[in-house]
Amino acid sequence: MDLQQMRYVVALAETRNFTRAAERCSVVQSSLSHRIAGLERELGVRLFARSSRRVELTSAGAAFVAGARECLAAADRAAADAAAATGVVRGRLAVGVIVTAAAVDVPELLQRYRAQHPQVSVALRSGRSDDLVMAIREGDLDIAFLGLPEGEQPSGVESVVLDHDRHVLVVPAGHRLAGAARVTLEEIAGETFVDFAAGTPARAQSDQAFTAAGLVRDVAYEGAVVELMTRLIARGLGIALMPSAYIRPLAADSPELALVPVVDGPRRVEYLAWSRFNPSPATRAMLDVLGVRTPAQHGRPTTG
Incomplete structure:
Protein backbone atom coordinates (compact mmCIF):
# COMPACT_ATOMS: atom_id res chain seq x y z
CA MET A 1 0.00 0.00 0.00
CA ALA A 85 11.80 24.46 7.87
CA THR A 86 13.78 25.70 4.87
CA GLY A 87 11.83 28.95 4.73
CA VAL A 88 9.51 27.90 1.89
CA VAL A 89 5.76 27.83 2.53
CA ARG A 90 3.79 25.47 0.32
CA GLY A 91 0.72 23.28 0.49
CA ARG A 92 -2.95 24.25 0.63
CA LEU A 93 -4.86 26.91 2.55
CA ALA A 94 -8.64 26.54 2.94
CA VAL A 95 -10.28 29.91 3.65
CA GLY A 96 -13.88 30.49 4.71
CA VAL A 97 -15.59 33.85 4.15
CA ILE A 98 -19.06 35.15 5.04
CA VAL A 99 -20.82 36.92 2.18
CA THR A 100 -20.90 40.26 4.05
CA ALA A 101 -17.24 40.34 5.12
CA ALA A 102 -16.10 43.97 5.23
CA ALA A 103 -13.31 44.29 7.80
CA VAL A 104 -10.77 42.86 5.35
CA ASP A 105 -10.57 43.23 1.57
CA VAL A 106 -10.23 39.49 0.95
CA PRO A 107 -9.17 39.67 -2.74
CA GLU A 108 -6.50 42.25 -1.89
CA LEU A 109 -5.35 40.11 1.03
CA LEU A 110 -5.06 37.04 -1.19
CA GLN A 111 -3.11 39.06 -3.72
CA ARG A 112 -0.54 40.00 -1.07
CA TYR A 113 -0.46 36.43 0.22
CA ARG A 114 0.07 35.06 -3.28
CA ALA A 115 2.93 37.46 -3.90
CA GLN A 116 4.72 36.24 -0.78
CA HIS A 117 3.80 32.54 -0.98
CA PRO A 118 3.22 31.55 -4.61
CA GLN A 119 3.55 27.82 -3.86
CA VAL A 120 0.42 27.73 -1.68
CA SER A 121 -2.87 26.85 -3.37
CA VAL A 122 -5.90 28.59 -1.84
CA ALA A 123 -9.40 27.11 -1.68
CA LEU A 124 -12.23 29.55 -0.89
CA ARG A 125 -15.51 28.61 0.71
CA SER A 126 -18.46 30.89 1.41
CA GLY A 127 -20.97 30.14 4.15
CA ARG A 128 -22.61 31.12 7.40
CA SER A 129 -20.38 31.87 10.36
CA ASP A 130 -21.44 28.92 12.52
CA ASP A 131 -20.83 26.46 9.66
CA LEU A 132 -17.42 27.97 8.97
CA VAL A 133 -16.43 27.66 12.64
CA MET A 134 -17.51 24.01 12.65
CA ALA A 135 -15.47 23.41 9.50
CA ILE A 136 -12.39 24.81 11.23
CA ARG A 137 -12.93 22.56 14.25
CA GLU A 138 -13.34 19.54 11.98
CA GLY A 139 -10.22 20.35 9.98
CA ASP A 140 -12.02 21.19 6.72
CA LEU A 141 -11.01 24.87 6.88
CA ASP A 142 -7.78 26.47 8.05
CA ILE A 143 -8.99 30.01 8.60
CA ALA A 144 -12.21 32.00 8.26
CA PHE A 145 -13.63 35.51 8.30
CA LEU A 146 -16.80 35.63 10.41
CA GLY A 147 -19.54 37.98 11.54
CA LEU A 148 -21.38 37.40 14.83
CA PRO A 149 -23.85 39.31 16.99
CA GLU A 150 -22.21 41.52 19.59
CA GLY A 151 -21.58 39.48 22.74
CA GLU A 152 -20.99 36.19 20.92
CA GLN A 153 -17.58 34.68 20.20
CA PRO A 154 -16.46 31.81 17.94
CA SER A 155 -16.39 28.61 20.00
CA GLY A 156 -13.60 26.03 20.01
CA VAL A 157 -11.24 28.00 17.77
CA GLU A 158 -8.63 30.72 18.11
CA SER A 159 -9.91 34.14 17.08
CA VAL A 160 -9.20 37.86 17.01
CA VAL A 161 -11.61 40.75 16.59
CA LEU A 162 -11.20 42.53 13.26
CA ASP A 163 -13.89 45.20 13.55
CA HIS A 164 -17.08 46.35 15.28
CA ASP A 165 -19.97 47.55 13.15
CA ARG A 166 -23.54 48.86 13.39
CA HIS A 167 -26.40 47.90 11.12
CA VAL A 168 -28.19 50.49 9.04
CA LEU A 169 -31.68 50.44 7.60
CA VAL A 170 -31.83 49.76 3.86
CA VAL A 171 -34.99 51.06 2.13
CA PRO A 172 -36.05 51.87 -1.43
CA ALA A 173 -35.23 55.43 -2.46
CA GLY A 174 -38.93 56.37 -2.51
CA HIS A 175 -39.70 54.96 0.95
CA ARG A 176 -41.26 57.24 3.57
CA LEU A 177 -38.14 56.89 5.74
CA ALA A 178 -35.58 57.37 2.96
CA GLY A 179 -34.73 60.90 4.06
CA ALA A 180 -34.89 60.36 7.82
CA ALA A 181 -31.92 61.43 9.92
CA ARG A 182 -32.32 58.31 12.06
CA VAL A 183 -34.95 55.76 13.09
CA THR A 184 -35.64 53.40 15.99
CA LEU A 185 -36.58 49.74 15.86
CA GLU A 186 -40.05 50.62 17.14
CA GLU A 187 -40.60 52.94 14.17
CA ILE A 188 -39.83 50.21 11.64
CA ALA A 189 -41.18 47.09 13.40
CA GLY A 190 -44.43 47.23 11.43
CA GLU A 191 -42.65 47.14 8.05
CA THR A 192 -42.15 44.08 5.85
CA PHE A 193 -38.58 42.80 6.05
CA VAL A 194 -36.06 41.09 3.82
CA ASP A 195 -33.45 39.18 5.83
CA PHE A 196 -31.12 36.21 5.93
CA ALA A 197 -32.45 32.73 6.67
CA ALA A 198 -33.77 32.06 10.17
CA GLY A 199 -31.27 30.35 12.45
CA THR A 200 -28.18 31.86 10.84
CA PRO A 201 -25.82 34.20 12.73
CA ALA A 202 -26.53 36.88 10.10
CA ARG A 203 -30.25 36.71 10.88
CA ALA A 204 -29.67 36.44 14.64
CA GLN A 205 -28.11 39.89 14.73
CA SER A 206 -31.43 41.54 13.82
CA ASP A 207 -33.66 39.02 15.60
CA GLN A 208 -31.86 39.57 18.90
CA ALA A 209 -32.15 43.35 18.61
CA PHE A 210 -35.92 43.22 18.04
CA THR A 211 -36.40 40.66 20.81
CA ALA A 212 -34.39 42.79 23.24
CA ALA A 213 -36.64 45.74 22.39
CA GLY A 214 -39.75 43.62 22.97
CA LEU A 215 -40.78 43.94 19.33
CA VAL A 216 -42.05 41.48 16.70
CA ARG A 217 -41.58 41.97 12.96
CA ASP A 218 -42.61 40.29 9.73
CA VAL A 219 -39.81 38.75 7.63
CA ALA A 220 -41.52 38.00 4.33
CA TYR A 221 -38.42 37.23 2.26
CA GLU A 222 -35.40 35.19 3.31
CA GLY A 223 -32.24 34.96 1.25
CA ALA A 224 -28.53 34.26 1.28
CA VAL A 225 -27.36 36.46 -1.60
CA VAL A 226 -27.13 40.15 -0.73
CA GLU A 227 -27.41 41.26 -4.37
CA LEU A 228 -30.81 39.54 -4.65
CA MET A 229 -31.95 40.91 -1.29
CA THR A 230 -31.12 44.49 -2.32
CA ARG A 231 -32.98 44.01 -5.61
CA LEU A 232 -36.06 42.95 -3.64
CA ILE A 233 -35.71 46.09 -1.54
CA ALA A 234 -35.31 48.28 -4.62
CA ARG A 235 -38.57 46.83 -5.94
CA GLY A 236 -40.36 47.94 -2.79
CA LEU A 237 -40.97 44.41 -1.50
CA GLY A 238 -39.42 45.07 1.91
CA ILE A 239 -36.71 46.76 3.93
CA ALA A 240 -33.67 45.32 5.69
CA LEU A 241 -31.07 45.84 8.37
CA MET A 242 -27.54 45.21 7.11
CA PRO A 243 -23.98 45.81 8.38
CA SER A 244 -23.06 49.37 7.47
CA ALA A 245 -19.43 48.68 6.50
CA TYR A 246 -20.61 46.16 3.92
CA ILE A 247 -23.71 47.83 2.49
CA ARG A 248 -22.49 51.44 2.24
CA PRO A 249 -20.12 50.83 -0.72
CA LEU A 250 -22.87 48.87 -2.52
CA ALA A 251 -25.53 51.51 -1.87
CA ALA A 252 -23.21 54.27 -3.11
CA ASP A 253 -23.55 52.80 -6.61
CA SER A 254 -27.28 52.06 -6.23
CA PRO A 255 -29.42 55.24 -6.40
CA GLU A 256 -32.54 53.11 -5.94
CA LEU A 257 -31.49 52.39 -2.34
CA ALA A 258 -31.30 54.67 0.70
CA LEU A 259 -29.55 54.04 4.03
CA VAL A 260 -30.79 55.32 7.38
CA PRO A 261 -28.97 55.07 10.75
CA VAL A 262 -30.77 53.03 13.42
CA VAL A 263 -30.47 54.34 16.97
CA ASP A 264 -30.97 51.01 18.73
CA GLY A 265 -30.15 48.70 15.85
CA PRO A 266 -28.10 45.48 15.77
CA ARG A 267 -24.36 45.47 16.21
CA ARG A 268 -21.94 43.03 14.63
CA VAL A 269 -18.40 41.92 15.41
CA GLU A 270 -16.20 40.58 12.62
CA TYR A 271 -13.67 37.94 13.61
CA LEU A 272 -10.74 36.11 12.12
CA ALA A 273 -10.75 32.48 13.32
CA TRP A 274 -8.38 29.56 12.89
CA SER A 275 -7.68 26.16 14.41
CA ARG A 276 -6.38 25.87 17.93
CA PHE A 277 -4.56 22.66 17.01
CA ASN A 278 -1.14 23.18 15.45
CA PRO A 279 -1.88 25.58 12.57
CA SER A 280 -0.25 24.62 9.27
CA PRO A 281 2.68 26.64 7.84
CA ALA A 282 0.29 28.08 5.24
CA THR A 283 -2.08 29.20 8.02
CA ARG A 284 0.73 30.76 10.04
CA ALA A 285 1.89 32.56 6.91
CA MET A 286 -1.59 34.02 6.41
CA LEU A 287 -1.67 35.19 10.02
CA ASP A 288 1.67 36.89 9.42
CA VAL A 289 0.33 38.66 6.32
CA LEU A 290 -2.65 39.84 8.38
CA GLY A 291 -0.38 41.08 11.14
CA VAL A 292 -1.80 38.69 13.73
CA ARG A 293 0.69 37.81 16.44
CA THR A 294 0.29 34.41 18.10
CA PRO A 295 2.55 34.16 21.16
CA ALA A 296 3.65 30.56 21.55
CA GLN A 297 1.09 28.93 23.82
CA HIS A 298 0.80 32.06 25.99
CA GLY A 299 -2.01 34.57 26.27
CA ARG A 300 -4.58 35.59 23.72
CA PRO A 301 -3.60 36.29 20.11
CA THR A 302 -3.45 39.97 19.23
CA THR A 303 -3.52 41.96 16.01
CA GLY A 304 -0.46 43.95 15.17
Whole structure:
Protein backbone atom coordinates (compact mmCIF):
# COMPACT_ATOMS: atom_id res chain seq x y z
CA MET A 1 0.00 0.00 0.00
CA ASP A 2 1.26 3.49 -0.81
CA LEU A 3 -0.03 7.06 -0.70
CA GLN A 4 -0.78 7.11 -4.41
CA GLN A 5 -3.16 4.19 -4.03
CA MET A 6 -4.88 6.04 -1.20
CA ARG A 7 -5.26 9.12 -3.41
CA TYR A 8 -6.81 6.99 -6.14
CA VAL A 9 -9.30 5.46 -3.70
CA VAL A 10 -10.28 8.85 -2.26
CA ALA A 11 -10.69 10.34 -5.74
CA LEU A 12 -12.92 7.46 -6.83
CA ALA A 13 -14.94 7.68 -3.60
CA GLU A 14 -15.57 11.39 -4.20
CA THR A 15 -16.30 11.24 -7.93
CA ARG A 16 -17.94 7.78 -8.08
CA ASN A 17 -16.63 7.56 -11.62
CA PHE A 18 -13.41 5.94 -12.84
CA THR A 19 -12.94 8.40 -15.70
CA ARG A 20 -13.35 11.50 -13.54
CA ALA A 21 -11.18 10.01 -10.78
CA ALA A 22 -8.42 9.28 -13.29
CA GLU A 23 -8.64 12.83 -14.67
CA ARG A 24 -8.39 14.25 -11.16
CA CYS A 25 -5.30 12.15 -10.45
CA SER A 26 -3.77 12.84 -13.89
CA VAL A 27 -3.43 9.15 -14.78
CA VAL A 28 -5.00 6.90 -17.38
CA GLN A 29 -8.14 5.13 -16.24
CA SER A 30 -6.68 1.64 -16.67
CA SER A 31 -3.80 2.46 -14.35
CA LEU A 32 -6.09 3.83 -11.63
CA SER A 33 -8.41 0.83 -11.90
CA HIS A 34 -5.48 -1.60 -11.78
CA ARG A 35 -3.94 0.05 -8.69
CA ILE A 36 -7.25 0.07 -6.81
CA ALA A 37 -7.91 -3.58 -7.68
CA GLY A 38 -4.41 -4.46 -6.48
CA LEU A 39 -5.05 -2.69 -3.19
CA GLU A 40 -8.30 -4.60 -2.74
CA ARG A 41 -6.45 -7.88 -3.25
CA GLU A 42 -3.80 -6.83 -0.75
CA LEU A 43 -6.42 -5.87 1.85
CA GLY A 44 -8.61 -8.86 1.15
CA VAL A 45 -11.79 -6.73 0.97
CA ARG A 46 -13.78 -4.96 -1.71
CA LEU A 47 -13.60 -1.21 -1.33
CA PHE A 48 -16.09 -0.47 -4.09
CA ALA A 49 -19.25 -2.07 -5.43
CA ARG A 50 -19.14 -1.77 -9.21
CA SER A 51 -21.67 -2.11 -11.98
CA SER A 52 -21.73 -0.93 -15.58
CA ARG A 53 -23.34 2.33 -14.44
CA ARG A 54 -22.51 2.84 -10.79
CA VAL A 55 -19.56 2.86 -8.42
CA GLU A 56 -20.25 3.01 -4.69
CA LEU A 57 -18.21 2.52 -1.54
CA THR A 58 -18.75 -0.65 0.44
CA SER A 59 -18.82 -0.45 4.23
CA ALA A 60 -15.18 -1.55 4.22
CA GLY A 61 -14.42 1.11 1.63
CA ALA A 62 -16.04 3.84 3.70
CA ALA A 63 -13.92 2.83 6.70
CA PHE A 64 -10.78 2.78 4.56
CA VAL A 65 -11.45 6.19 2.99
CA ALA A 66 -11.81 7.84 6.42
CA GLY A 67 -8.38 6.58 7.44
CA ALA A 68 -6.89 7.29 4.01
CA ARG A 69 -7.93 10.93 4.20
CA GLU A 70 -6.20 11.25 7.57
CA CYS A 71 -3.04 9.62 6.20
CA LEU A 72 -3.00 11.88 3.14
CA ALA A 73 -3.55 14.97 5.25
CA ALA A 74 -0.71 13.93 7.56
CA ALA A 75 1.57 13.30 4.58
CA ASP A 76 0.75 16.67 3.05
CA ARG A 77 1.33 18.35 6.40
CA ALA A 78 4.68 16.59 6.82
CA ALA A 79 5.80 17.81 3.39
CA ALA A 80 4.63 21.35 4.16
CA ASP A 81 6.42 21.33 7.54
CA ALA A 82 9.62 20.11 5.92
CA ALA A 83 9.45 22.86 3.32
CA ALA A 84 8.65 25.47 5.99
CA ALA A 85 11.80 24.46 7.87
CA THR A 86 13.78 25.70 4.87
CA GLY A 87 11.83 28.95 4.73
CA VAL A 88 9.51 27.90 1.89
CA VAL A 89 5.76 27.83 2.53
CA ARG A 90 3.79 25.47 0.32
CA GLY A 91 0.72 23.28 0.49
CA ARG A 92 -2.95 24.25 0.63
CA LEU A 93 -4.86 26.91 2.55
CA ALA A 94 -8.64 26.54 2.94
CA VAL A 95 -10.28 29.91 3.65
CA GLY A 96 -13.88 30.49 4.71
CA VAL A 97 -15.59 33.85 4.15
CA ILE A 98 -19.06 35.15 5.04
CA VAL A 99 -20.82 36.92 2.18
CA THR A 100 -20.90 40.26 4.05
CA ALA A 101 -17.24 40.34 5.12
CA ALA A 102 -16.10 43.97 5.23
CA ALA A 103 -13.31 44.29 7.80
CA VAL A 104 -10.77 42.86 5.35
CA ASP A 105 -10.57 43.23 1.57
CA VAL A 106 -10.23 39.49 0.95
CA PRO A 107 -9.17 39.67 -2.74
CA GLU A 108 -6.50 42.25 -1.89
CA LEU A 109 -5.35 40.11 1.03
CA LEU A 110 -5.06 37.04 -1.19
CA GLN A 111 -3.11 39.06 -3.72
CA ARG A 112 -0.54 40.00 -1.07
CA TYR A 113 -0.46 36.43 0.22
CA ARG A 114 0.07 35.06 -3.28
CA ALA A 115 2.93 37.46 -3.90
CA GLN A 116 4.72 36.24 -0.78
CA HIS A 117 3.80 32.54 -0.98
CA PRO A 118 3.22 31.55 -4.61
CA GLN A 119 3.55 27.82 -3.86
CA VAL A 120 0.42 27.73 -1.68
CA SER A 121 -2.87 26.85 -3.37
CA VAL A 122 -5.90 28.59 -1.84
CA ALA A 123 -9.40 27.11 -1.68
CA LEU A 124 -12.23 29.55 -0.89
CA ARG A 125 -15.51 28.61 0.71
CA SER A 126 -18.46 30.89 1.41
CA GLY A 127 -20.97 30.14 4.15
CA ARG A 128 -22.61 31.12 7.40
CA SER A 129 -20.38 31.87 10.36
CA ASP A 130 -21.44 28.92 12.52
CA ASP A 131 -20.83 26.46 9.66
CA LEU A 132 -17.42 27.97 8.97
CA VAL A 133 -16.43 27.66 12.64
CA MET A 134 -17.51 24.01 12.65
CA ALA A 135 -15.47 23.41 9.50
CA ILE A 136 -12.39 24.81 11.23
CA ARG A 137 -12.93 22.56 14.25
CA GLU A 138 -13.34 19.54 11.98
CA GLY A 139 -10.22 20.35 9.98
CA ASP A 140 -12.02 21.19 6.72
CA LEU A 141 -11.01 24.87 6.88
CA ASP A 142 -7.78 26.47 8.05
CA ILE A 143 -8.99 30.01 8.60
CA ALA A 144 -12.21 32.00 8.26
CA PHE A 145 -13.63 35.51 8.30
CA LEU A 146 -16.80 35.63 10.41
CA GLY A 147 -19.54 37.98 11.54
CA LEU A 148 -21.38 37.40 14.83
CA PRO A 149 -23.85 39.31 16.99
CA GLU A 150 -22.21 41.52 19.59
CA GLY A 151 -21.58 39.48 22.74
CA GLU A 152 -20.99 36.19 20.92
CA GLN A 153 -17.58 34.68 20.20
CA PRO A 154 -16.46 31.81 17.94
CA SER A 155 -16.39 28.61 20.00
CA GLY A 156 -13.60 26.03 20.01
CA VAL A 157 -11.24 28.00 17.77
CA GLU A 158 -8.63 30.72 18.11
CA SER A 159 -9.91 34.14 17.08
CA VAL A 160 -9.20 37.86 17.01
CA VAL A 161 -11.61 40.75 16.59
CA LEU A 162 -11.20 42.53 13.26
CA ASP A 163 -13.89 45.20 13.55
CA HIS A 164 -17.08 46.35 15.28
CA ASP A 165 -19.97 47.55 13.15
CA ARG A 166 -23.54 48.86 13.39
CA HIS A 167 -26.40 47.90 11.12
CA VAL A 168 -28.19 50.49 9.04
CA LEU A 169 -31.68 50.44 7.60
CA VAL A 170 -31.83 49.76 3.86
CA VAL A 171 -34.99 51.06 2.13
CA PRO A 172 -36.05 51.87 -1.43
CA ALA A 173 -35.23 55.43 -2.46
CA GLY A 174 -38.93 56.37 -2.51
CA HIS A 175 -39.70 54.96 0.95
CA ARG A 176 -41.26 57.24 3.57
CA LEU A 177 -38.14 56.89 5.74
CA ALA A 178 -35.58 57.37 2.96
CA GLY A 179 -34.73 60.90 4.06
CA ALA A 180 -34.89 60.36 7.82
CA ALA A 181 -31.92 61.43 9.92
CA ARG A 182 -32.32 58.31 12.06
CA VAL A 183 -34.95 55.76 13.09
CA THR A 184 -35.64 53.40 15.99
CA LEU A 185 -36.58 49.74 15.86
CA GLU A 186 -40.05 50.62 17.14
CA GLU A 187 -40.60 52.94 14.17
CA ILE A 188 -39.83 50.21 11.64
CA ALA A 189 -41.18 47.09 13.40
CA GLY A 190 -44.43 47.23 11.43
CA GLU A 191 -42.65 47.14 8.05
CA THR A 192 -42.15 44.08 5.85
CA PHE A 193 -38.58 42.80 6.05
CA VAL A 194 -36.06 41.09 3.82
CA ASP A 195 -33.45 39.18 5.83
CA PHE A 196 -31.12 36.21 5.93
CA ALA A 197 -32.45 32.73 6.67
CA ALA A 198 -33.77 32.06 10.17
CA GLY A 199 -31.27 30.35 12.45
CA THR A 200 -28.18 31.86 10.84
CA PRO A 201 -25.82 34.20 12.73
CA ALA A 202 -26.53 36.88 10.10
CA ARG A 203 -30.25 36.71 10.88
CA ALA A 204 -29.67 36.44 14.64
CA GLN A 205 -28.11 39.89 14.73
CA SER A 206 -31.43 41.54 13.82
CA ASP A 207 -33.66 39.02 15.60
CA GLN A 208 -31.86 39.57 18.90
CA ALA A 209 -32.15 43.35 18.61
CA PHE A 210 -35.92 43.22 18.04
CA THR A 211 -36.40 40.66 20.81
CA ALA A 212 -34.39 42.79 23.24
CA ALA A 213 -36.64 45.74 22.39
CA GLY A 214 -39.75 43.62 22.97
CA LEU A 215 -40.78 43.94 19.33
CA VAL A 216 -42.05 41.48 16.70
CA ARG A 217 -41.58 41.97 12.96
CA ASP A 218 -42.61 40.29 9.73
CA VAL A 219 -39.81 38.75 7.63
CA ALA A 220 -41.52 38.00 4.33
CA TYR A 221 -38.42 37.23 2.26
CA GLU A 222 -35.40 35.19 3.31
CA GLY A 223 -32.24 34.96 1.25
CA ALA A 224 -28.53 34.26 1.28
CA VAL A 225 -27.36 36.46 -1.60
CA VAL A 226 -27.13 40.15 -0.73
CA GLU A 227 -27.41 41.26 -4.37
CA LEU A 228 -30.81 39.54 -4.65
CA MET A 229 -31.95 40.91 -1.29
CA THR A 230 -31.12 44.49 -2.32
CA ARG A 231 -32.98 44.01 -5.61
CA LEU A 232 -36.06 42.95 -3.64
CA ILE A 233 -35.71 46.09 -1.54
CA ALA A 234 -35.31 48.28 -4.62
CA ARG A 235 -38.57 46.83 -5.94
CA GLY A 236 -40.36 47.94 -2.79
CA LEU A 237 -40.97 44.41 -1.50
CA GLY A 238 -39.42 45.07 1.91
CA ILE A 239 -36.71 46.76 3.93
CA ALA A 240 -33.67 45.32 5.69
CA LEU A 241 -31.07 45.84 8.37
CA MET A 242 -27.54 45.21 7.11
CA PRO A 243 -23.98 45.81 8.38
CA SER A 244 -23.06 49.37 7.47
CA ALA A 245 -19.43 48.68 6.50
CA TYR A 246 -20.61 46.16 3.92
CA ILE A 247 -23.71 47.83 2.49
CA ARG A 248 -22.49 51.44 2.24
CA PRO A 249 -20.12 50.83 -0.72
CA LEU A 250 -22.87 48.87 -2.52
CA ALA A 251 -25.53 51.51 -1.87
CA ALA A 252 -23.21 54.27 -3.11
CA ASP A 253 -23.55 52.80 -6.61
CA SER A 254 -27.28 52.06 -6.23
CA PRO A 255 -29.42 55.24 -6.40
CA GLU A 256 -32.54 53.11 -5.94
CA LEU A 257 -31.49 52.39 -2.34
CA ALA A 258 -31.30 54.67 0.70
CA LEU A 259 -29.55 54.04 4.03
CA VAL A 260 -30.79 55.32 7.38
CA PRO A 261 -28.97 55.07 10.75
CA VAL A 262 -30.77 53.03 13.42
CA VAL A 263 -30.47 54.34 16.97
CA ASP A 264 -30.97 51.01 18.73
CA GLY A 265 -30.15 48.70 15.85
CA PRO A 266 -28.10 45.48 15.77
CA ARG A 267 -24.36 45.47 16.21
CA ARG A 268 -21.94 43.03 14.63
CA VAL A 269 -18.40 41.92 15.41
CA GLU A 270 -16.20 40.58 12.62
CA TYR A 271 -13.67 37.94 13.61
CA LEU A 272 -10.74 36.11 12.12
CA ALA A 273 -10.75 32.48 13.32
CA TRP A 274 -8.38 29.56 12.89
CA SER A 275 -7.68 26.16 14.41
CA ARG A 276 -6.38 25.87 17.93
CA PHE A 277 -4.56 22.66 17.01
CA ASN A 278 -1.14 23.18 15.45
CA PRO A 279 -1.88 25.58 12.57
CA SER A 280 -0.25 24.62 9.27
CA PRO A 281 2.68 26.64 7.84
CA ALA A 282 0.29 28.08 5.24
CA THR A 283 -2.08 29.20 8.02
CA ARG A 284 0.73 30.76 10.04
CA ALA A 285 1.89 32.56 6.91
CA MET A 286 -1.59 34.02 6.41
CA LEU A 287 -1.67 35.19 10.02
CA ASP A 288 1.67 36.89 9.42
CA VAL A 289 0.33 38.66 6.32
CA LEU A 290 -2.65 39.84 8.38
CA GLY A 291 -0.38 41.08 11.14
CA VAL A 292 -1.80 38.69 13.73
CA ARG A 293 0.69 37.81 16.44
CA THR A 294 0.29 34.41 18.10
CA PRO A 295 2.55 34.16 21.16
CA ALA A 296 3.65 30.56 21.55
CA GLN A 297 1.09 28.93 23.82
CA HIS A 298 0.80 32.06 25.99
CA GLY A 299 -2.01 34.57 26.27
CA ARG A 300 -4.58 35.59 23.72
CA PRO A 301 -3.60 36.29 20.11
CA THR A 302 -3.45 39.97 19.23
CA THR A 303 -3.52 41.96 16.01
CA GLY A 304 -0.46 43.95 15.17
